[in-house]
Amino acid sequence: MQKTVEKENLNPYEIVQKQIDTAAALLRLPSHAVEILKRPKRVLAVSFPVKMDDGSVRVFEGFRSQHNDAVGPTKGGIRFHPDVTMDEVKALSMWMSFKCGVVGLPYGGGKGGVICDPHELSAGELERVSRGFMEAIADIVGPDTDIPAPDVYTTPQIMGWMMDTYSRLKGAYSPGVITGKPLAVGGSKGRNEATARGCVFTILEALKDSGRKPAETTVAIQGYGNAGRIAARLLTELGFRIVAVSDSRGGIYHGAGLNIPKVGQLKDTSTILDYPGATAISNEQLLELEVDILIPAALENVITAANADRVRAKWIAEAANGPTTPDADAILREKGVVVIPDILANAGGVTVSYFEWVQNLMHYYWSEQEVNEKLQTAMVNAYRSVAELAEKYKVDLRTGAYMISLLRIKEAMEARGWI
Numbered sequence: 001m002q003k004t005v006e007k008e009n010l011n012p013y014e015i016v017q018k019q020i021d022t023a024a025a026l027l028r029l030p031s032h033a034v035e036i037l038k039r040p041k042r043v044l045a046v047s048f049p050v051k052m053d054d055g056s057v058r059v060f061e062g063f064r065s066q067h068n069d070a071v072g073p074t075k076g077g078i079r080f081h082p083d084v085t086m087d088e089v090k091a092l093s094m095w096m097s098f099k100c101g102v103v104g105l106p107y108g109g110g111k112g113g114v115i116c117d118p119h120e121l122s123a124g125e126l127e128r129v130s131r132g133f134m135e136a137i138a139d140i141v142g143p144d145t146d147i148p149a150p151d152v153y154t155t156p157q158i159m160g161w162m163m164d165t166y167s168r169l170k171g172a173y174s175p176g177v178i179t180g181k182p183l184a185v186g187g188s189k190g191r192n193e194a195t196a197r198g199c200v201f202t203i204l205e206a207l208k209d210s211g212r213k214p215a216e217t218t219v220a221i222q223g224y225g226n227a228g229r230i231a232a233r234l235l236t237e238l239g240f241r242i243v244a245v246s247d248s249r250g251g252i253y254h255g256a257g258l259n260i261p262k263v264g265q266l267k268d269t270s271t272i273l274d275y276p277g278a279t280a281i282s283n284e285q286l287l288e289l290e291v292d293i294l295i296p297a298a299l300e301n302v303i304t305a306a307n308a309d310r311v312r313a314k315w316i317a318e319a320a321n322g323p324t325t326p327d328a329d330a331i332l333r334e335k336g337v338v339v340i341p342d343i344l345a346n347a348g349g350v351t352v353s354y355f356e357w358v359q360n361l362m363h364y365y366w367s368e369q370e371v372n373e374k375l376q377t378a379m380v381n382a383y384r385s386v387a388e389l390a391e392k393y394k395v396d397l398r399t400g401a402y403m404i405s406l407l408r409i410k411e412a413m414e415a416r417g418w419i
């Protein structure tokens, strides 16, 4: 008789609820606290018209989810992508709460998304979509309520337009409403590199435990945007050997190590696939390469029950949000693969966003060195607290990270008299 294999649930909202249940059970959290944390406090669905260059009008749809504001205002990026769904945005907002909790930032989680493909929009259309979305959500965001930032396919320029739209609507210059802005309008030095830099700090901490040196270590990176591309640069500067990278069009592999400045030049002028002498690989193949460190830095659900047993990396540093499913986590744990979870590995971005917001509120700006030092302290402390708790409870780093966060949010909810 043929064995029926249950199909894995890839809905990110249900995945994050499962992750909460796992950590909450270990902590014996009261069920009413868990029930609050398993759903966002508020989700706004919007549609807004945008005049296209050809004179037509297109209606765009988007979402903003605010998960939990017990600790402080909600915070998290805005994604422009054709596959955005409300459940994805809800999940991303929940991961933001737990990410802020891991680092101890005074924020809850938020996230936004617009269903669109920015590659198909002209610069003018992109600006009108950005301004249209900010106008649609302006009533629920603000420097003291919910502070957006960049995420997939959104940029500092888009943050600048959104800040301008919000400031015009409110009749007051409000740089603190959004982070990841250009430096000229209150952006923070170091924010652009922060997600990758934070991820690198967690990798260095993880390797420290192993005694392994960068020069002996190979890396494959999926996604070559803000997180992936800058991680490749920073790791190269530290002496790591980047043997494979990819973007939405596919990947390249070169066992002797890729010349990362050359890859960057190709990315800017043609495609990374033109790299001379490299073997073309698919995004699926990249995940299964025999490397020391795998960095998923693109989208969710790339390491699942279907391929986790073929992953050969020793460490996975999740620069992306939600790249690994719970079933894959179990398989990786069994194989002894160390997963530095998204809510820890990519927390550098929101950490420097927090620094940007603080600088905006103070009207006083820090040097890049100050920002990077504060980021290093925050990331190293976060990694060590998570590793310590994980060791104490004999759980993986993801569960340890959730436990730290759940406790912090629960404590805030108690202090406010919600539970």
Ligand SMILES: NC(=O)C1=CN([C@@H]2O[C@H](COP(=O)(O)OP(=O)(O)OC[C@H]3O[C@@H](n4cnc5c(N)ncnc54)[C@H](OP(=O)(O)O)[C@@H]3O)[C@@H](O)[C@H]2O)C=CC1
Pocket (backbone or CB within 6 Å): 150, 151, 152, 153, 154, 195, 222, 223, 224, 225, 226, 227, 228, 246, 247, 248, 249, 283, 297, 298, 299, 300, 319, 320, 321, 346, 347, 349, 350
């Ligand atoms: N930006 C930030 O501050 C933070 C980002 N993150 C997370 O990091 C991840 C990447 O975000 P970010 O770097 O900002 O986004 P970017 O838009 O800067 O880059 C996304 C990259 O992913 C690639 N990509 C898109 N689809 C696929 C695919 N199906 N397979 C492989 N690669 C693909 C894109 O390819 P192409 O270049 O061809 O379009 C691009 O190189 C996301 O999960 C995001 O949520 C987490 C914390 C903070």
Ligand SMILES: O=C(O)CCC(=O)C(=O)O
Pocket (backbone or CB within 6 Å): 075, 076, 077, 078, 096, 099, 147, 148, 149, 150, 151, 179, 180, 321, 346, 347, 349, 350, 351, 353
């Ligand atoms: O910088 C921020 O506020 C949030 C970045 C983000 O969206 C994320 O960490 O996933």
